[in-house]
Amino acid sequence: MTSIDNSFPIPIDLVIEILARLQAKYIGRCRCVSKLWANILCRQDFTELFLTKSFARPQLLFACLMNDSGLSFFSSSHQPQKILTAIDTTYLTHVPKTYQVCGTINGLICLKGIRIFKGCMNPASALVLCNPTTRESLPLPKMKTTRRKENDVKSYFGYVPTEKQFKVLSMTLPVKGNSEGHQVLTFRTDKKLSWRMITRCIPHRPDRNWGICISGVLYYTAVVIEESLEVITVVVCFDFGSEKFSVLKVMETFKRTLPNTTTPVNYNGKLGLLMTEESNWVINGISRYFELWVLEDAGKHEWSNHEIVLSYHPTMPHYVFYYNIERDTVRVARIRGMEGVKGNGCRIFLNHVETVELIQNILVR
Template identity: 40%
Template sequence: METQQTLNLSWDSQRNMLSKTSDNVREGSSASPIPTDVIVDIFSRLPLKSIAICRCVSKLWASVLRLPYFTELFLTKSSSRPPQLLHARVTNIASRHMKLSFGGFGEISCGRPVYGLVCVKHVRVLDGEKETALAICNPSTRQVLHLPKVETETRRLKLRSMFGYDPVDKQYKVLCMTSDGGHYQVLTLGSPNRSWRMLECCIPHYDYPLPKEICIDGVLYYKSINQSTQTFLIVCFDVRSEMFRPIEAKGSLGRAMLTGDMVNYGGRLGLITCEDNRGNVGAINRRSSRFKLWVLEDVEKQEWSDRVFVLPAEWKNVVGEHRLNFVGVASRTNEIVLSSWYPINRFYLFYFDPEIDTVVRVEMQGVDMDVSNYAVLQTFLDHVEDVKLYA
């Protein structure tokens, strides 16, 4: 019997005049049709669950709620609301909220959410060859869209997938590359011909063993290794133009590229590391002394600024015996957010505010704690709700 491996997701919480009235209005009624703009504005103020219910009321409402104008307006308003957290854990047991199942055991990885959508990859080995399956899921609508198979010359190479969004043309794209850096393909979500297209890349680089890409303002950043110099670099992929650009490591920045976590710092790329009192980069725990943040100020000139945040005295007591990892930087407060590795009974987030030099531990309730499964619980910041349905 084929086994099922699941990824469980949970989260905290064209304009015209309609020519016909709703199904509830009797024929011959003198009531004037309601402008679509007014209906759309009313719907955009409703919570997500109410939108799902309204889709089932009538064909008229369902058609309005599928208008591109409405879905874009809802996404814009969702982005302006208080940000949400998204949690993901790989288990062998289906849980509540939302699950995405793949046949057979393998490696499941979940990327960062991008404007309400998440790209999930499942890799398993069959007869000595690697088989990769990609899917896009929407935690808001619980829709899962399985992508076409990525064709490569050999299945023995690992396939890396990255997910980005172009805010100008409002398009989602998935970028795939082989681990040797020999082949690059891209797929545009929602295009009539949903197929992979080959891309040319003039930067000789291959895959970094610990991929943690991030998309900021239409640019996808990912770590890689220069094939010529064997040094670390960050590759920038412009989602709209589909062009690649390298950012080379210079001086002490090289260590940050190797060990630092990429974060979104006020709409700019940041690299953050943790150091002890001797300046050694290491694990994040009660013995940590400071955080160092590098911020990319100018992409063209490749200019970076750096700042050091010394941790307050209460850090040791608040963290206790927890071993932490970086989650990101809160978009509205610039707080550095961390979470504990392998939470079992209780799950905590830690918020360090460098402006007022405080650290706070917050217990997250409503997150399933599977004691029997020591899987890493991933947490992502600034998740937004998207009600658009994809075919």
């Protein structure tokens, strides 16, 4: 009896589809199987397919400031099914000498820290690009500025969907006055990775590093001085595609709100502003209430408003509260796996996704 050979070669498209269903932590191991698999898993079409599948299972991302001035990252699914349940976190990576998240997009994180550059005597503000899934991190080129203190530089992370291009906007802040030295760093370019000056700017002073990039447009709060010398809060827009600034008209309530207590968020693809007039700097576990303003029409500068009243639970530092605006309901989930982390040293980012993109493939085309 003769045996029948059923070892037909598997089509590459089918291999890609199978591997894209694996968890991200196994992709690195699969790259070591053979040169063929390594080439497949480094292809741009595989990276984009894996990212597309990741968008269907978004996660919470926790950025926790540790005692050594570095950031540790944890992730967790954020779809609790019961009124009170627990969500388990997974440790991702630790990036030393960083202390602030400038933005997180498509699974990548831009961080700010302090380091000593080659040829310099004193430490200066520095940016780091990190992929917490692959545990890669790489310092970015030094910004063209003479400012050395970490709070003298503001940086924001962005992405242009039409060009599939990541960018960083940075600016320096003098002791007094508006921001200056606006510069852009573009990834995936044929040219040398370096900062470019942006000259068409609107006089303003960003209040914090916190911003949100939605469909290629960056939004962050800032203060401006009107002709009457009144200092008001505005929303500054920066189009990463055209690299132009603009300002959104805001409601009178927002003009009177302290800029330190306003946080921009992505609300179902629209710009949302979480605001409170309490002096907590940010909306956190001791906030009593906050308002959510949603930009319904950017052309007409129309906003909708929701007010949420909270209760304070001082003994519950590691819980996540889910408030459903349409149903007016609250779900509570206890966070497990972060018991050794102080609650006031963490920031939570929604809709984090895993990407297997290698950083060296992002910086150059």
